[in-house]
Amino acid sequence: MKIICIGRNYADHAKELGNEIPDEPVIFMKPKSALLQSHTPFYYPEFTNELHYECELVLRVCKNGKYIQEKHASNYYNGIAVGIDFTARDIQEECKKKGLPWEKAKAFDNSAAVGKFVDITPDFKKSKINFSLKLNQEEVQKGNSADMIFNFDSLVSHISNYFSLNIGDIIFTGTPAGVGECVVGDVLDCYLNAEQMLTVEVK
Numbered sequence: 001m002k003i004i005c006i007g008r009n010y011a012d013h014a015k016e017l018g019n020e021i022p023d024e025p026v027i028f029m030k031p032k033s034a035l036l037q038s039h040t041p042f043y044y045p046e047f048t049n050e051l052h053y054e055c056e057l058v059l060r061v062c063k064n065g066k067y068i069q070e071k072h073a074s075n076y077y078n079g080i081a082v083g084i085d086f087t088a089r090d091i092q093e094e095c096k097k098k099g100l101p102w103e104k105a106k107a108f109d110n111s112a113a114v115g116k117f118v119d120i121t122p123d124f125k126k127s128k129i130n131f132s133l134k135l136n137q138e139e140v141q142k143g144n145s146a147d148m149i150f151n152f153d154s155l156v157s158h159i160s161n162y163f164s165l166n167i168g169d170i171i172f173t174g175t176p177a178g179v180g181e182c183v184v185g186d187v188l189d190c191y192l193n194a195e196q197m198l199t200v201e202v203k
């Protein structure tokens with residue numbers, strides 16, 4: 001499986017980091033070793049001094065495909081979860097400044113935490129999914145899928161022009177505003193439509 005991630009997919013988040021609104025999706029990847037299995041502890045990585053959380057909706061790919069047309073894209077994912085794209089912001093800033101790839105900042109071990117997947121049923125309103133993150137019980141991020149610059153179908157279609165999608169792949173669809181730092185001892189709780197779906201304690 002592979003983990004595909006989208007950057008700058010919410011205008012308010014692009015602005016908070018001083019980035020332009022992209023005219024096509026910003027794509028990066030994480031390897032399988034980045035997946036934080038549930039009930040596995042998350043340890044603060046020793047190479048960073050500025051670890052950020054990014055709360056995101058995550059899609060589960062259920063069908064193999066390539067060059068998927070947008071009108072057919074919804075057949076290729078059938079589950080949704082809330083996840084955290086952990087980012088070593090200091091390393092990322094350094095990479096951006098030097099024009100280097102982001103992997104050291106984004107794709108390290110356990111940097112992709114994913115909660116339990118919920119099946120996307122026809123009555124599940126794909127276009128209006130609320131999600132949020134609480135840092136030590138205080139809400140710091142709140143998003144709605146309706147505010148995405150590129151919606152799920154256009155992301156799946158665009159990604160599949162470059163990377164064939166396979167059953168079991170997952171797609172992090174971008175973070176809304178409110179990203180911030182977390183430190184050892186912090187507890188991060190993620191919610192999908194008000195239901196708690198993921199807890200990560202930083203050790």
Ligand code: ZN
Pocket residue numbers: 005006007054056085172174175
């Ligand atoms: Zn992200």
